[in-house]
Amino acid sequence: MDQSTRDRDILPPSDLDQLGDRLRAAILRLFGRSLHIRHVDAGSCNACESEIKQLTSPYYDLHRLGIFFTTSPRHADLLLVTGPVTRAMEAPLRRTYEAMPEPRLVVGVGACACSGGIFGASCLTRGGLAHVLPVDVLIPGCPPTPLALIHGLLLAVGRVEQRLQRGQMTAAAAGKVLAGAAGRRTDLGREAR
C-alpha cells in the first residue's frame, strides 16, 4: 500500500494560531487550569478509547492535571476525536463542533485521526480529522499510550512543548519538565517474521 499525505486537502490550522501570541497565551491560560473534554468516536476501532479510558484510572488520574471529561459539547473546551472520520459520523462530528462555544480546541487521537490510519481515505472514510475540522493537536499512535495522550492534551493547552519536529525528536526544553525516554531503543526480540 502506497499512501501519500494529501497536504492540499488539509484544512488550515485552527483559529488559535492566527491570533496574536498574547491572546493565545491568555486563552491557553484559561484552559491550562481546567480543561473539559468532549470525546467523539468518529468510526474508531475503540483501541484509542481503551487508552483514553485509562486516563481516568487511579494510575494516570487525569483529574490531578485539571482535565475532565464532559458529556455535553456546550460545556466542553476541547473536542477529542478518534477514528478516521467515517462518512456516517462526519455530520454528527461537525454538529458537535458547532455546538461548542468558543474558544475551543480540537485534538485528533490515533493514526486514524492523523492520516486515516489503516483505513485511509475511501468511499466510507474521510482519511483523517484535518479534512473535516480545524485541528490543534494530533496525537499519533495505534493506539497512543495514555502517557502520549497526556502529553498531547497538555500540548494543546500549552503546558508542555512539542517534541517532534519534522519527524525528529528534539531535546526536552529546559524548565519544561518532561520525562520522555528519547533515544532508548527497544529490543523487539523474537518477533514473528
Added chain:
Amino acid sequence: MIGVLFWLAPILYLAGAVAAVGLPRGRLVSLLSTILGGCAAFGAGVGVVLGEPGPAATVGTGLLVGPLTIALDPLGAFFLAVLGLVSAAAGLYAVGGLAWHSGQWAPRFHLAVLDLLLVSLVVLVSASDAVLFLIAWETVAVLGYLAVNLDDREPGTAAAGYRMLALGEIGTVGVIGVFLFLGQAGNGLGFAALRSSAADLPPLVRDTVFVLALFGFGAKAGLLPLHLWVPGANAAARPHVAAVLSAVVEGMGLYGIIRVTVDLLGMGPIWWGLLALGLGAVTAFVGILHALVERDLKRLLAYSTIENDGLVVAAVGMALTYRAAGVTVLAAIAGLFALYHLLNHAVAKALLFLGAGAVDAAAGTRDLERLGGLVRRMPGSAALFLVGALAIAAVAPFAGYISEWSILETMLQSFALSSVLARLVVAFTGALLALTAAVAVTAFVRVYAVGFLAQPRSTGAARSREAPGAARASMGLLAVVSMGLGILPAFVVTALDHISPRLWGTSVVARVVPPLFTDQPGEYAPLVALGGGVFRGLPVNGLVIIPAPGLTTITSPTYLVLGEILLLGAALGAVRLISGRRVERRGPVWAGGIPQFTARMQYGAVAYSNPARLIFNGLYRSRAALVPIAAAARHGTGAIAYTQEVPPPLERVLDRPAGWIAREIARRSWVFQSGSVNQYVLYIFAMVLVILVLRAI
C-alpha cells in the same frame, strides 16, 4: 341601584333565551344579552358583598309550603358575582366561537338553554327559603343536563349527560332530606326560620342533616363518592358550557355545603369538621392523581375541578373544626380563604376550559398525545392558557397561590386544637393536601409542556390557527381578573371579609391584612420597618397577607411581583452592561448530533406521567400491556402496540355495584308495574285505608 342590577340580570338572561329562539338572526343578540346580564349579575354581587343591602322579594303562595322568598345576602352575592363574571366570559367566547366550532349542533336552542340555566342559577343563589331553593336546584339539574347533552356529536355524550343527571338526582335526594329534617321545627321553611330553629333540633337530627348536606351537595360539587359524572360531563359539554358547569354549577354544590353547614346549622361537634376535612382532602388527592394520567384535555380539567372542590371543602371542614373548638378567628380565616380559593378556581378554570375549547377547535383534537407546538401557532391563546395553568397549579404570584398556601397555613395552626384526634386528622390531611399541591404542579406542567410546547404531534396540531378575537378577549378578561386576584390579595381579602361576620361571627381583615398603612401597626411594626409601609394611601390596611394569628407566617404577592420586576430589570441591565459588545453565535439545539428532530422523539403525555402512575398504581389500578398487532416477517420487524388504561376513580367499587343494584331493584319492582288497572286501583284503595287509619290514631 344594586336592586336594579340584580333584577336586570335574570331579565337580560331571559331576553337572551327568547332572542335565541325567537329572532331570525338572534344568536348575536342573545349572546350580547347574556354578556350584559353577566355584567349586571357581577355588579350586583360585588355590591352586596361590599356591604350594600341586598334586594329582597317575597311571593306568597297559598300552599302549605309558605311564601317563596328571595333575599340576597353577602354569601349568595359572592356566588352571584362569580356566576356573572363566568357567564359574561362564556358569552363573549361564544360570540367568537360560534362560527369557528364546526359540527352540527343546534346553537339557538343551546343558547336558550344556557340562558335559562343562568336564570335558574341566579334564583338559586338568591333563594332564601327551602322550597324556592329546591325548585331552583332541580331546574339547574335538568337544564344542566340539557346544556351538556343538547348536541351529541361525540359518542358518549348522551351517557355522560345521563350519568350527570342520575348522580345529581341521588344527591338531590340528600338535599331534600336536608331541608325536610331542618324544617321539622315547624316554623316554616324560610332560611331565617330554619337558622333560628336549627339549634333546638335534637343532635341526631343535626348530625343527619350535616351528613346529608355534605354528601348530597357534594354530589353536585364532584366530591367522592358521587364524582363519576364530572369528567364525562365536562368533556362532552361545549367549552363555554363546560366553563359555566365547572366554575358555577359545581360551585353551587359548595354553596349548598357552606349555606347549610356553616350558616343554617350553626355550631356543631368537632367531628363534622374532621369529616368534611377528610372527605375534601381524599377527594382532592384522588382527583389530581387522575388528572395527572389523563390524556383528554377537558377530562383532565374536570379532574382538576374535583381536586379544587375537594380543597375548598377541606378548608371549610378546617373552619368548622376550629369553630367547634372555639377558635373563631382561625375558623373565619379558613372560611375566608375557602371562598377565596373558590373564586380563584372559578376564574382560572373557566379560563382553562375556554382555552381548551380554543385548542380543540384549532387542532381538531383534545388528546394531549396529539397536540404540541401550539405556542408558536396560537401564541395569544397559549399565553392566556399559561396564566390559567399557573393559577390552578398555585404558583406564586398567580391566583391559586395565595388561597392554597393560606389554607395550608391555617391547617398548620392545628396546635390551637386541644383534641389529639383532631390534630392527627389535621396533620394527615395537611400532608395529603401538600402532596396534592405538588401533584397539581406536575399535572399542569405536563399539560402545558406536552400540549403547547415543542413540536406538534399530529397534522391537526400543525395546522392549528389562532382563536378568533372575541374568544381571545374573553380569555384575556378572565386572565386579567385572575392575575388581579393573585397579585392584589389584600383587596380581595378586604372585600371577602364582609361575609365573615355573617358566617363565622367575627371579622378577620385586621388580622389577615395587618394595618401597615396606619400609624399604629402594633405588633406588626417590624414589617413596616422592612418596607411594608410602602404605598400608603391605598384603600386597604396593607399589602401583606398573614393567614394566622401573630407574625408566624407572612406572604405578599404584591411585593413579590414588584420585587421580581425590579430584580429582573436590574439583572437584565447588569447583563447588558457587562456583556457589552459580545458577539453572539446562534446554533441549533444540541441533541446528541442527530440529524433531524421528529415529533416522535419528544416526551408524550403518557410517558411523562408514567413514573407517577407506577408509583401510585395501588390507587390507580391501571393496566398496561404490550400487544403485538402484526407478526414479524422473517427478517423484519413486526408492530406492537402499547396500551394503558386507567379506570376512573372508584369506578369498579361504586359504579358497577350501584348499577347492578339499580337494575336488580328495577327488575324486581316490575311486579308492581303490571300494567293492570285493577292492581293500580287496589293501590289507591290501600292508600286511602292507610290514611284513614292514621287519621284515626
Added chain:
Amino acid sequence: MQLSWLLRGLRTGIVTTRYPHAAEALPSGFRGRPVLDPTRCRAADGCTACAAACLPGAITLRGMADVSAADGEAWTETGDGTGRPAVRLTLNYGACIMCGLCVTACPTGAMAMTADYELAVRRAADLVYATTLALNEG
C-alpha cells in the same frame, strides 16, 4: 465494606504516576516510534524492504526524479547535494501503527524501535520524517 477499601487503599499507598513531572518507568518491550539510521540504510541500492513490509503504507520510497517542485517545502535534504540520483524516503508517523514489521524486515538494522511516545504535534507536517539517500554508482 467501605472500611476494608479504605484500609486497602492505605496499605497500597499512592499508585498514581507522576508523569509529566517525573520520568515514567516503562516496561521492557515498550514500543514507541521506529527510527531510521540513514547511514545504514541501503534504499539507495534498491532495498525496499521496510516500505514493502509497512502495513499502513507509512513508509514511502520515491526516486528523486519523481519529486515535484510543489512538494519541496516538506522534504529535507540529507544528501550531499552533489546532484547524484537519489531516493527520497518518507516515514509518516501519523500513519505509523508501531507494529515493528519494518524493524524486523530491515536487513541492515537501519530501522530500530524506540520507546518515544511524546509524539503529539501541532501541525501534521511535523509528523513526517523525510530523508534523501544518494544512489551509489557501482
